[in-house]
Every structure is written in structure tokens, then in C-alpha cells.
Amino acid sequence: MMKRYLVSFVIFFLLSGTVYTSDESVTVSKDNETVFLSLKIGIKNSKELVKRLSSGLSNKIVISVQIRDKKNNNPVFGREYIYEAVYDVWDEKYRLYSFDPHKKPVFETQDRDEAYRKFLNPEKIRLCEAKSLLPDSNYNIRVRVVVNPVSKDIIEKIKEYLADPEMGNKGSPTRTIFGSFANAFIPDLNTENIIKYEIKSINISEIPVIK
Amino acid sequence: MAKYLVLIVFVLFQLPLAAFSEEEDIVIVEKIIIRGNSKTDTSIVKRHIPIREKEPLDEYKVEFARLKLLSTGFFSDVFIRVEKGSQKGMVNLVFEVKERGTLFLDEIHLGLSSVNSYWAGLSLTDSNLLGRGYRLSAGAVYGEHFLTSRLKFMNPSVFGSNHRLGLEILYNDVSERTVDKETNDVIELLQYRRLSGTFIHGLKLDDFIYGYFYYTFEGIDAKFINRMEDNPLDVKSGRSYLSSLSVGISKDKRNDVFMPNRGYMVSVYYEIANGLIFSDYEYAKLNAEFEYLIPAFKDQAFKLRMLAGSIQGGAPFFKKFFVGDYFYFVYGKTTLPRVWGVNTGDVIKYKTVAMMGELSYAIPAFTVKDFIYKSFFYFTVAASHTAAIEEFSREEKVKATEEIITPVSFDLGFKADTEYGILKFSMAYFLDVFIDKF
Numbered sequence A: 001m002m003k004r005y006l007v008s009f010v011i012f013f014l015l016s017g018t019v020y021t022s023d024e025s026v027t028v029s030k031d032n033e034t035v036f037l038s039l040k041i042g043i044k045n046s047k048e049l050v051k052r053l054s055s056g057l058s059n060k061i062v063i064s065v066q067i068r069d070k071k072n073n074n075p076v077f078g079r080e081y082i083y084e085a086v087y088d089v090w091d092e093k094y095r096l097y098s099f100d101p102h103k104k105p106v107f108e109t110q111d112r113d114e115a116y117r118k119f120l121n122p123e124k125i126r127l128c129e130a131k132s133l134l135p136d137s138n139y140n141i142r143v144r145v146v147v148n149p150v151s152k153d154i155i156e157k158i159k160e161y162l163a164d165p166e167m168g169n170k171g172s173p174t175r176t177i178f179g180s181f182a183n184a185f186i187p188d189l190n191t192e193n194i195i196k197y198e199i200k201s202i203n204i205s206e207i208p209v210i211k
Numbered sequence B: 001m002a003k004y005l006v007l008i009v010f011v012l013f014q015l016p017l018a019a020f021s022e023e024e025d026i027v028i029v030e031k032i033i034i035r036g037n038s039k040t041d042t043s044i045v046k047r048h049i050p051i052r053e054k055e056p057l058d059e060y061k062v063e064f065a066r067l068k069l070l071s072t073g074f075f076s077d078v079f080i081r082v083e084k085g086s087q088k089g090m091v092n093l094v095f096e097v098k099e100r101g102t103l104f105l106d107e108i109h110l111g112l113s114s115v116n117s118y119w120a121g122l123s124l125t126d127s128n129l130l131g132r133g134y135r136l137s138a139g140a141v142y143g144e145h146f147l148t149s150r151l152k153f154m155n156p157s158v159f160g161s162n163h164r165l166g167l168e169i170l171y172n173d174v175s176e177r178t179v180d181k182e183t184n185d186v187i188e189l190l191q192y193r194r195l196s197g198t199f200i201h202g203l204k205l206d207d208f209i210y211g212y213f214y215y216t217f218e219g220i221d222a223k224f225i226n227r228m229e230d231n232p233l234d235v236k237s238g239r240s241y242l243s244s245l246s247v248g249i250s251k252d253k254r255n256d257v258f259m260p261n262r263g264y265m266v267s268v269y270y271e272i273a274n275g276l277i278f279s280d281y282e283y284a285k286l287n288a289e290f291e292y293l294i295p296a297f298k299d300q301a302f303k304l305r306m307l308a309g310s311i312q313g314g315a316p317f318f319k320k321f322f323v324g325d326y327f328y329f330v331y332g333k334t335t336l337p338r339v340w341g342v343n344t345g346d347v348i349k350y351k352t353v354a355m356m357g358e359l360s361y362a363i364p365a366f367t368v369k370d371f372i373y374k375s376f377f378y379f380t381v382a383a384s385h386t387a388a389i390e391e392f393s394r395e396e397k398v399k400a401t402e403e404i405i406t407p408v409s410f411d412l413g414f415k416a417d418t419e420y421g422i423l424k425f426s427m428a429y430f431l432d433v434f435i436d437k438f
Helices: A002-016 A046-053 A112-120 A152-162 B002-025 B042-047 B059-071 B389-393 B427-437
Strands: A025-030 A034-040 A059-069 A075-088 A093-099 A103-109 A125-129 A138-147 A193-203 B028-035 B075-084 B090-099 B103-111 B119-129 B134-143 B146-155 B163-179 B186-204 B209-224 B238-252 B263-273 B283-295 B301-313 B353-364 B372-387 B408-418 B421-426
Touching: A025 A138, A025 A193, A034 A138, A046 A059, A046 A112, A059 A112, A059 A125, A075 A112, A075 A125, A093 A112, A103 A112, A152 B059, B028 B042, B059 B075, B059 B090, B103 B134, B119 B146, B301 B389, B408 B427, B421 B427
Parallel strands: B028 B090
Antiparallel strands: A025 A034, A034 A125, A059 A075, A059 A138, A075 A093, A093 A103, A138 A193, B075 B090, B103 B119, B119 B134, B134 B146, B146 B163, B163 B186, B186 B209, B209 B238, B238 B263, B263 B283, B283 B301, B301 B353, B353 B372, B372 B408, B408 B421
16 A cells, blocks of 8 residues: 555656746647747746846846657757847836847836736747647657846856966965865856746647637 | 839838937947945946946946956845936946955864874955955964964956066964884974065966966074984074075966866966075976866766976975875875975975876765855875985985875865855865874
8 A cells, every 4th residue: 555655656756747836837829820838937036037127238038949759759849039128218118029030029018017927928939830740649848948048158258257376376275174265256157047847748639729 | 213213212211210220229338337335446346347438338248247246256246227328328337236245264274283282273365455356365373383374465456457466474483393203202303483475476368377476585594403314304504595486377278166077277387596586595496287177977077187396406395395285195194284384293204306196076066045156075086206306316215114105195075165265175184183193
């Protein structure tokens, strides 16, 4: 009896995949021609993003979507989407843009909370043609969201900046019982807010149709 | 013809629109404003911002400036916003900084050995002295038979240039001792005092290469209590002076300051002392070091480190390669390293040649929010050898009892990048202390 519970427990964990909070969701929908994705993105440091949204500097969300055939793991579709939110200090308006592939405004508001909500809930992201997903196959959808990514180039430059040999220290460093507190401060360069979502198995027939 | 006319009208109509929309996109930084810096001088903050007033706003540079300011260690948070300028299209770029404490523990020294029943001390560093970005370290270690103290000042960027200037003052008052292997009695060999001052000039040659120039002048006062004929400590009795010039160059292409997992670092350092620069000691010392990182499984990494050095001429014993500085833990032997040039143990092996090759493996460990940013466990195995240069030229052999027979030593430890600096715990040092004492 105990064993059965244990096995069920393990199976539950293996199958459960990503656990979403109430603020997060991944929804797939379709019309006659196209499959769409809608996201509710939950981020850890929401206070910081709210503050940054009013900074007048741009905030970006990069969404990478990959659809793979569940049976053979072959990629069926893959694409990156970029959304941007900027507060115009002169017009006192929040503007949301989509790079699809060129920058175009998609939403405008004076309400910061509304801009924040809209920015983290991109709706009806156009994925692939509905006919490219075969009815007798199941698919795995992986979504990777990066909020305000720091470019690799900047990270490399900062590392160069930090790669400063200990100033004026010639010869071997001191070895002590607790080693030494080196006189360096290293900023947390993992400034990327990476969130991953996954739909482990979905069939085209299960996708709700929208009008 | 009509088709061409339509096209020309279309182009003429589109051009001003395009020009207008491009103009709309360009935002000019009218002023750079720094807020929240009660201690740090505004000019020091601005020195780290690669943006000039009246230039177009470049968000890439803004993000770079934010990380650069954080990497100074002067601030715990940097928030950047734009505010309306004097007219549309002009903005003020505001840097809101939150200062953090810049005084931190640099080193902690605690230990005991067969010739010093205790020693303790520490070093403190302020990395933002007077809010000008100057770095000042001061420390002292007091033991049963020694006192060592060190003061170090550095201006890391003279007038915002690639040049840096520094001064280091070291004072040692030491009774050098050993233990008689047969009777187990402690023998006092030498009493000496050193007061040295080193002028440092550093130059950043490019993003990866640093050059250094040092001038050291020191006074030494030595008095022999017992002189061992087979292992004399090279220093002039009475008062003497040492004057030396050094140059060093290093290239660092490691990909991370705290836990690199790829890249390399190479450094060469040459020191010369002779009568021309008023030195009572004449010698030349060459040191070379090479470190190479090899990425392994996940973020783990191998580190290969090689170090070699040689001294020619009559260097005083404290300038020579001390065996404890080049070995980690060796079973049954003491390899306690020196504390700011002071030998705390009973081993008195000062050599003119040192070679060391080590292989380490680092495994990332845990993080603690807002306290431990990164940490890792490491294991090191090293092959080391110290010798007198004559042993190579005349094929002489030293007595086996005088040398550490096995050249292999080990270390196991933990290193963490914390809110208050980098903490490293070395098992080799811990074991050395206990082996030497007990």
C-alpha cells in the first residue's frame, strides 16, 4: 500500500512539470488558419519592474517559443518575439511596442498598472499555421521568457572591467586560516530574469478555437 | 511619364516624413544628474559613466554605466531614469545611487605553531576613502615572537586616467626561531626589524593588460643570536639597507573574477637590487605565473596553474622563496605560509628556486539571497619544488632530511563571494597549524 503511494507520488512529480503560480498561465488557441499563444508572465522582482517601467528607459521582454514533435523530438516551429514598454516623459504615456519584425506601437495608456499588466500578458502571439500541426501527433511547447535581458556584449565588457589584477600585489597571495577576504566587489551579472514554461503534450484537436 | 511623376511626388512626400520620424526618435541627454551620493564625490561617480551631456541617449551605454557603477563596490543599488529636459527631445539622465559600506575585513589571521604559541591579527580596507575612490588597507598581526603591520594606499585612477599610484609600508619585528630536531628545544636564531616603503605605479595598457612599476627602499636591523652553519640566514648583521626596482606585467583573459571557468592569466615580474640604487644587497629575482581554465561538466572547471621563480645573487632570506608559500598540505610536514613576509613556524627553508604546478577542480555550491552571491568547493593537488640554484648548476644534492620528500601537496576548501567580500576556507592551512603545534 505504502509502495503504491510512493510510486504515485513519484509519477505525479515526474508528470507535473512546471508549477505555475496564480499570476502565470500559458494558453494555446487557434482559429481556422493560425495557432496562437497567450501568456501571463509571473516575475520575481515585480516591484523593480514597476519602478523601471516609469524610468523613461525601455523595458524588453524576449519570448522564445519552440514546438517539437513529442514522438521524435523533431522541431516543428521555433521563433523569438520581442516586446518593449517605454514611458514617454514628455507625453506622460506608456507605450507598448511589438517587434514583428519591425518596431510598431501596439498599445498606449496613461495608467502605469494597466501598462504593466498588458506588458506581462502578451496575447495572441502568432505561432504557426494550424495545418502544420498534424492531428495524429502530439506536440511539446517550450516557452522561454527573458525580462530585460542584459546583452552578452555588456557582460563581457564588465568582466573585462573587473579583470583587474589585485592592485600592486606582487608575489604570491597570502594564505590564512580563513583565507582572505579579497578586496573586490563583484556585481551580480546574472541580471537576466529568465522564466521557463512548458506544455508537455498537446494535440491540435485539444486546442480551443477562438472566434 | 505619368508613372514617373507619381513616383517622384511619392518620394518627395515620403522624405520629409522619414526625416521627421528619425528626428523624433533621437533623444539628447541635456544633463547628467547624480542623486543619493552623500559620501562619494559626484566627479568619482561621473568618471564611471561613459555618457556625455549633449550626446544622444544610448540605452546600451546606460546599462553599461549601471553595471560599471555597481562593480565599483561603492553602491548597493543604481537606478537610472530620465526626466524632462528644457525642451522636447531633451532629457536629463538621473542616476539614483544607494551607497553601501566600503569598509571591510580584508584578512583574518589566527594560528599557533611550535615556535609561536599564538598569533592573531587582521587587516581592514576602505575601498572608497574620503569618497574619492581611494583604497586604504591597514593591518597588524601580533604573535608571541613577532609583530608585523602593513599600510597600503592606492589611487586606482589618477585624474580619471589609466594610471594608478600607490604606497605600501611594511614593518616587521621578528624573532626567527627553529626547533632542534634531536632535543626538541626551541632555538632563537635571529632578531630583526624591517621597515620598508614601496612606491607603486600601475598602468592599464589595454582591457586585459596591466603593467606595474615598483620602487622599494627598506632599512633592516638584524642581530644574530645563534647562527646555524649548515643553514645560515642571509642578512647583514647590524643595520643595512635594501633598495630595489621591479617591473611586472600581467594579461588576464579569465572570464570571471570570482569563479572563472575559461580563459587564462599570465604574469611576469622582475626585481633588481644593486649598489647603483644604494642597496647593500645585490640580487635579481624573476617570477612567472600562468593559469589556464578548462570548462568541465556544467559550470564546473579545471584550473591549471604553473609558477616558477629564481633568484640570483645575495638576496636577504626574507626575499627568497619560502618553502611554506609553495606547498599546501603535506602529510607529516609543516608547510605554514608566511604572514606578510614573517615566518611563523619552525621551518627555515629559504630557497633561490621555486617551481609549482597545480591542478584544481571547482564545483559551484549554494547561494544565499543578498548575502552569498556565489560559492564553490575546490580540490587542489600541487607538485612543488624549492631548491638552491647551485643544486642545478653543480648537480649538488641536499640532504633528504632537509627537504620535503614528497613534492605532492593537497588542499580542499570552500570559497564564497559574500556581501562583505570574498571568504575562503582552506583545509590545508587548518591542518598545517595543528600538525606544526601537535
